[in-house]
Amino acid sequence: VAKFARGVSVVTFEFENVPSATTGxxxxxxxxxxxxxxxHTTQHRFREKSFFASHGLPVTPFRRVTxxxxxxxxVADLGIPAVLKTAAWGYDGKGQTIIKSSADAARAWAELKTEEAILEAFIDYECEVSVIVARGPSGETATYGPFRNQHSNHILDVTTFPAGLPTPVEQAALEVAREATLALDVVGILCIEFFVTRGGEVMINEVAPRPHNSGHLTIDGHVTCQFEQQVRAVCGLPLGSNRSHGPCAMANLLGDVWFAEGLGGEPRWEQALELPGVKLHLYGKQEARLGRKMGHLTALGATAEEAEGIVRGARERLVGRG
Structure with missing residues (x-):
């Protein structure tokens, strides 16, 4: 590691599950x-929640459990339903389970097989959104979103922009995201995922100190995408314009598409790309597996709803249903 570090000017990471000792x-x-x-803070759910709570930022009620x-x-304190999560090494819904009754606690604890967990109050939310903040060494920032995120089986399915939030809610999400980025003293990219409650409050669900799946639509939807912005930020270069080209949407492509309808082969890319404005991005992964993120589709539209319809329609065409 030391030999590698001596040969470069700056180091960043694409995934937060890296031993913090390595970065040291x-x-x-x-x-x-x-x-x-x-x-160190963001790779551990209890440390993350505690950090934001100590800075007065809105988080879901939580308790540490060992x-x-x-x-x-x-459970008696927070009430039910509640969500039990491993304290570390969890993503895309992995390492968590819902407790629906007091009697369900033993089952949930045994299922996670962990020595440390965090219990969070279940939030009856209106929608889930994310905000991405790029911040340079001088404190310059560029903000993207909020993006509206729709999940399927705990995995991001479709992201749309704009999120269609009332202006006060949108401004609250942007402000909390900037405050979280400043509190952590991030240089690079931070994605903040929020629950928007039915009462119009925003509550931090979790954060990721890297380019995020929901921000992939910035590749085609914005002047400067999140990946270029990360390079600019960590290298101390001026941040690029975060201007949007207009309403846009992204649909994830999981390995399931390769196996849909028993096709068991390469999806019909030409069918999706026949739709005007559809962009295809594949990640170069050699093996398609169920639930594995293999790529995504993006499109612009007159409205977020129109863009969403285009990418959903394009994805359906991949398996001969469009």
């Missing part, structure tokens, strides 16, 4: 952006 070694030789402190008796006490 690298930091002796060159800047790590975002810093190891950001990684045993079944503690879980039963936390």
């Amino acid at each position: 070694v690298i930091d002796r030789y060159c800047p790590v952006r975002p810093g190891g402190n950001v990684l 045993s079944l008796p503690e879980l039963e006490e936390a």
Whole structure:
């Protein structure tokens, strides 16, 4: 690691499940952006929630849990339903389970097979949105979103922009996202995922200190995409324009598409690309597996709803249903 760090000018990461000790070694030789402190906080759900709560930012009510008796006490405190999550190493719905009754606690604790977890109150939300903030070493920022996110089986399915939120809710999400980025002292990219409650409040669900799946629509939907912005930010270059080209949408392509309707082969890309304005992005992964993110489709439209209809229609065409 030290040899690698001595040969580069700056280091960043694409996934937060990296040992924070590794970034500590690298930091002796060159800047790590975002810093190891950001990684240490955001790769652990309890540390992350505690950090934001200590800075007065809105988070879902939570409790740390290290045993079944503690879980039963936390359930009594937060109420049911509630969501039990592993404290670390969880993404795309992995490492979590819903507790629907007090008697369900033992089942949930046994299922997670962990020594440390976090119990969060279940939020009856209107929708889920995300905001992406790029921040350079000088404190310059560029913000994207909010994006409206729709999930299927805990995996992001479709993202649309604009999110169609009332102006006060949109402004609250943008402000909290900027405050979270500043509190963590992020240099690079931070994605903040929110629940929007039925009462119009925004609550931080989780964050990712890297380019995020929901921000993939910036590749075709904005002047400067999140990936270019990350490079600019970590290298200390001026941030690019975050101007949107207009309403846009993204639909994820999971490995399931390769196996849909028993086709068991390459999807019909030409069918999707016949639709005007549809862009296809594949990630170069060699093996398609159920639930594995293999690529995405994007499109612009006169409205977010129109753009969503285009990408959903294009995805249906891949399996001969469009």
